[in-house]
Amino acid sequence: MSLRIQLLGLGLLTLVLPWAGxxxxxxxxxxxxxxxxxxxxxxxxxxxxxxxxxxIGSSPDPGRPRTPRNTIYGLPLASAPIIDGYAGxxxxxxxxxxxxxxxxxxxxxxxERYVYVFATAEDASPVYQRAPTELPYGDRWVIxxxxxxxxxxxxxASAPGIVRPQLTNAxxxxxxxxxxxxxxxxxxxxxxxxxxEARLPLDLIGPRLGLAFIDVDPVSSDxxxxxxxxxxxxxxxxxxxxxxEFLYRxxxxxxLAEQFEQPGKRxxxxxxxxxxxxDGGELDPVERxxxxxxxxxxxxxxxxxxxxxxxxxxxxxxxxxxxxxxxxARLGADPTIRWxxxxxxxSAVVVAMVPVRAGGSFGGAVxxxxxxxxxxxxxxxxxxxxxxxxxxxxxxxxxxxLSYATLLSLRVRRLARAADNALxxxxxxxxxxxxxxxxxxxxxxxxxxxxxxxxxxxxxxxLSTLRAKLSHExxxxxxxxxxxxxxxxxxxxxxxxxxxxxxxxxxxxxxDRILNAMSEATVLEQAIADTAPELFELDKVVxxxxxxxxEVYRERRFDYxxxxxxxxxxxxxxxxxxxxxxxxxNAVSFSAEGSTIRLGLRAAERELTLSVCNxxxxxxxxxxxxxxxxxxxxxxxxxxxxxxxxxxxIVALIAAFHRGRVSAEDLPDGSGVVFTIVFPRPAER
Numbered sequence: 001m002s003l004r005i006q007l008l009g010l011g012l013l014t015l016v017l018p019w020a021g022x023x024x025x026x027x028x029x030x031x032x033x034x035x036x037x038x039x040x041x042x043x044x045x046x047x048x049x050x051x052x053x054x055x056i057g058s059s060p061d062p063g064r065p066r067t068p069r070n071t072i073y074g075l076p077l078a079s080a081p082i083i084d085g086y087a088g089x090x091x092x093x094x095x096x097x098x099x100x101x102x103x104x105x106x107x108x109x110x111x112e113r114y115v116y117v118f119a120t121a122e123d124a125s126p127v128y129q130r131a132p133t134e135l136p137y138g139d140r141w142v143i144x145x146x147x148x149x150x151x152x153x154x155x156x157a158s159a160p161g162i163v164r165p166q167l168t169n170a171x172x173x174x175x176x177x178x179x180x181x182x183x184x185x186x187x188x189x190x191x192x193x194x195x196x197e198a199r200l201p202l203d204l205i206g207p208r209l210g211l212a213f214i215d216v217d218p219v220s221s222d223x224x225x226x227x228x229x230x231x232x233x234x235x236x237x238x239x240x241x242x243x244x245e246f247l248y249r250x251x252x253x254x255x256l257a258e259q260f261e262q263p264g265k266r267x268x269x270x271x272x273x274x275x276x277x278x279d280g281g282e283l284d285p286v287e288r289x290x291x292x293x294x295x296x297x298x299x300x301x302x303x304x305x306x307x308x309x310x311x312x313x314x315x316x317x318x319x320x321x322x323x324x325x326x327x328x329a330r331l332g333a334d335p336t337i338r339w340x341x342x343x344x345x346x347s348a349v350v351v352a353m354v355p356v357r358a359g360g361s362f363g364g365a366v367x368x369x370x371x372x373x374x375x376x377x378x379x380x381x382x383x384x385x386x387x388x389x390x391x392x393x394x395x396x397x398x399x400x401x402l403s404y405a406t407l408l409s410l411r412v413r414r415l416a417r418a419a420d421n422a423l424x425x426x427x428x429x430x431x432x433x434x435x436x437x438x439x440x441x442x443x444x445x446x447x448x449x450x451x452x453x454x455x456x457x458x459x460x461x462x463l464s465t466l467r468a469k470l471s472h473e474x475x476x477x478x479x480x481x482x483x484x485x486x487x488x489x490x491x492x493x494x495x496x497x498x499x500x501x502x503x504x505x506x507x508x509x510x511x512d513r514i515l516n517a518m519s520e521a522t523v524l525e526q527a528i529a530d531t532a533p534e535l536f537e538l539d540k541v542v543x544x545x546x547x548x549x550x551e552v553y554r555e556r557r558f559d560y561x562x563x564x565x566x567x568x569x570x571x572x573x574x575x576x577x578x579x580x581x582x583x584x585x586n587a588v589s590f591s592a593e594g595s596t597i598r599l600g601l602r603a604a605e606r607e608l609t610l611s612v613c614n615x616x617x618x619x620x621x622x623x624x625x626x627x628x629x630x631x632x633x634x635x636x637x638x639x640x641x642x643x644x645x646x647x648x649x650i651v652a653l654i655a656a657f658h659r660g661r662v663s664a665e666d667l668p669d670g671s672g673v674v675f676t677i678v679f680p681r682p683a684e685r
Contacts, residue, residue, distance in 0.1 A: 005405075012398065018391045025387060036350060036372060037337045040265075044352040044368040045335065047260045051253075051269065051366065052358050066245055066273040072098065072209050072236070073275060073320040074110040074248035081109070085160075085188030085197050087118055101234025103193075106211050110248045115200045117143065121213040121234065122193040128158045132175065136229045140214045141185075141196050142173045144243055147206030153180055155196060157187045165198070173214055173233075180204075202248075210243025211236045249277050268315075268367040269356075274322035274331060277364070283342075283349065284371040312340035312349045315367070322367075327353055332362040348372050411435055411442050415449070422453050429457035482508050528575065528657045536573045538608055538679065539565050542601055545580045549597075553588050557596040564603035569679045571658040579654040580612075582647040583675055587614035590673070608679045615672035619664060627664055651677075 064070070081089045090107060097105040106119035119141065129138035140156030143165070154168035154175060163185040167178040185198035194213075212235035219230050237243045257269055257278040269278040317323025322331075330336040336353045349369055356364045418433045431453035435446040485504055493501070539562050546560045587597045591614040598613040619627070627648060655662040660679040667674055 010401065015394055015398065018387075018394045033339070033350075036370075037352065040350055040352040040368055040370050041335055041337060041354065043262070043265075044354040044366050047257075047267065047368065048354040048356045048366040050260065051256070051356050051364075066247065066271075066275060068318055068321050070240070070244050071273075071275070072108055072244045072246050073318075074108045074115060074246065075320055076249060076279075077109040077111040077116065080111045080114070081116055081118075081197065083162075083184055083186050083197050083199055085186040085195050087195075087197075090118055092118075098236055100211060100213060100236055101238065104213055104234055106236065108209070108246075110202070113202045115202055115205055115248075117196070117198040117200070117211065119196045119211055119213070120190060120193060121215070123215055123217075124192065125217045126189065126194070127216045127218065127229070129156055129175070130158065132177070136216050137174055137214075139194065139216050140173065141194075142168065142212040142214065143198070143200070144170075144210045144212065145204065145206045145246070146208045146242075147204060153183060153200070153204075155185050155187065155198065160187050160189050163187045163196075173212070205246055207246060208243045209246035247275055249279075253278050254280075264371060266369040268369075269364060270322050270331070270367060271364045272331065272362055274328050276316065276320050276322070283369060307339070309339040309341045309348060312342040315351070315369075327351070327367070331355070331365055342371070346373070408442070411438075415442065415446055419449060429453055429460060431457055478508065478511055482512075528653055531572045531575065531657070533570045533572065533658075535568045535570055535682070537566060537568050538576065538610070539567065539601055541573045541576050542580065542599065542610065545577050545584075546599060549584050553584070555593040556588055556591065557594075558599065559596055560599045560601075562601040564601045564608055567603050567608060567681065569608060569658065570682045571679075575654045575657060579651050579677070582651050583612045586647055586675075587612055587616075590614060590616035592616070603681075606681055608681060610677045610679065611674055613667070613672060613674040617673075618666045618670055619673055651675075 077090075079089070087107075090109065092107060097107045100106050100119060100121060104119065104121035106117060109116040109118075123139060127136060127138045129136070129140075138156055138158070140154055142152045142154055144152035148167065151169045152167070152173065153165040154173055155163050155165050156175060157163050165180050165183045165185060166176050167180060168174060168176055182204065183198065183200045185196060188195045188197075212233055215232045215234065217230050217232070219228055253269065257267060258280055261267055261281040263281075264284045266281045266283050267278070268276055268280075270276050313324075315322060315324045315327065322328050324338075326338060327336065330353060332355055335355070336351075338351045338353075340349045340351065341347070342349050348371070350372055352368045354366050354368075355362055356366060414434050422430050422433070424430065431450050433446045433450045433453070435443055436450055437443065438446070485501070485508060489501055489505075542562070543560060546558050549556075550558050584597065591597060595615045598611075600609075600611045600613075602609045602611075652662055655677050658679050660677055662675065662677045664673060664675050666672075
């Protein structure tokens with residue numbers, strides 16, 4: 001793991017402080033919410049206790065819960081509609097009507113002691129009654145309720161206008177002439193059908209209510225029926241034996257519950273099935289929270305502290321029915337608290353629901369709602385400032401540590417790169433490392449490395465001059481030994497001494513050859529230093545050398561391929577020839593008799609590549625990096641010639657003199673080795 005990552009991980013520990021602050025704010029937010037919930041729950045409990053002595057509403061059939069599919073709910077109207085057949089004063093866009101057959105729809109409203117009905121039905125062939133008691137009776141409406149012995153009120157007319165309903169009964173719903181004067185209606189033609197608006201006294205309606213439209217259409221002659229008219233009935237209770245239950249908000253409960261209304265809170269009382277029997281009070285408008293400006297830190301903290309409350313949808317779907325699935329499932333259970341977001345994340349609504357129990361039996365529930373700031377802790381400006389300062393300080397510390405870690409990482413990486421490049425391809429050691437002047441641990445490390453490299457360079461320089469020193473110092477003792485051996489051989493001696501004298505002669509000759517080789521390398525180094533470069537054609541030099549090798553090494557075949565005729569380089573032709581001698585001698589030493597040694601010269605735009613390839617053993621993996629160093633040999637040490645490993649070292653010296661580079665690689669098929677020398681081409685003038 002890098003130093004920067006380690007320090008970054010250490011810097012992240014500073015985030016413990018804002019995390020602790022976040023946990024503290026969370027706990028504080030929870031405590032504030034709990035306090036608000038307890039206060040609202042206490043108020044709702046007090047209202048539920050006061051209503052426990054009253055039966056607020058129960059289904060006549062406990063085994064058949066009242067649902068929006070089997071119940072007609074009379075919505076309270078803000079004002080009494082004008083009975084004129086128009087729906088402009090009904091605000092129908094806020095009220096979901098009930099279906100009447102396949103194409104009709106109707107709405108039921110309550111205002112004071114009256115029930116208002118607005119209904120529409122599609123009819124492509126309007127038929128009116130021509131005269132009283134004369135067939136056909138024509139298209140007509142029927143409102144049924146089990147409060148009437150005669151079963152229903154009939155609304156029919158001979159033309160659009162005001163209609164006085166008549167008592168009627170099933171199944172014909174025929175006119176009876178008995179007028180119900182307390183009811184009033186208006187019949188109006190609308191696009192594609194009829195519209196009916198009616199007003200009935202509330203005491204005319206019983207616990208059940210239904211609406212039907214009798215559609216009378218003429219029968220064409222090609223239908224083959226004897227009847228002249230076809231009658232179809234579309235009713236709101238289709239598929240049921242009796243009309244739906246009729247439910248509305250009782251006036252007695254209205255007066256009682258109004259006593260518990262509180263400013264800024266909304267109070268609802270629902271029955272055991274979730275129908276709203278009282279709805280009073282108003283929540284504070286959303287604009288109250290929108291008017292207060294919010295700073296950037298407050299927006300950030302709202303995002304962090306957000307609890308993911310569900311949106312507030314007025315809790316009713318359809319109007320008058322508790323549509324919130326969670327609250328409806330908790331009806332009759334223990335007191336419940338729910339939070340909702342409203343309009344924006346700045347505003348919230350907290351809802352407390354408490355069951356109303358009379359004599360131990362469940363009769364309904366009280367729902368008390370209150371608007372609130374979505375995150376209560378953010379109403380405290382000092383707390384917001386403290387959280388902002390803590391978070392900003394922690395981020396600055398983490399950023400500072402990251403910057404410092406980056407700086408340290410860069411210094412260490414630069415020191416590592418300098419250490420990697422301290423030894424040049426030519427074998428020179430550069431002891432000066434960056435960062436030596438720094439007065440810290442990294443500076444101490446750089447100074448220690450520099451001192452180590454300096455001692456290593458001095459030792460390397462000593463080793464490089466040791467060869468010449470040894471050659472010079474050993475010449476005189478070797479001459480003394482050789483002279484003494486010559487004198488000893490001239491003296492009389494028996495045959496037993498002959499083998500020892502022969503071995504002694506052989507040893508001195510080998511030492512002399514070694515000293516000559518060492519002297520040759522030293523002389524060559526000096527010669528290279530004193531050689532002035534000149535332009536020459538490399539192809540001519542190589543081609544002439546190859547012809548000579550064919551004469552010297554007759555047991556080998558030589559193959560030369562070149563595309564660099566006429567291309568010149570700057571350097572010394574003699575040194576290149578000497579370099580080729582070393583490479584070919586090396587190739588001959590490691591190849592079998594009768595094998596082919598291939599030489600090649602290839603010209604590129606900016607360089608020339610000379611290669612010498614021979615079959616034989618592969619290069620040892622452990623010595624690839626030191627192959628061109630001095631006194632390194634791959635030959636069998638038991639040989640008679642006493643190789644010191646100076647041949648490839650001389651090759652590297654000559655290549656460096658020509659500003660080239662030398663390398664050795666195994667052949668791709670592993671059958672041998674190829675040595676490559678790359679020479680730069682001089683710029684064209």
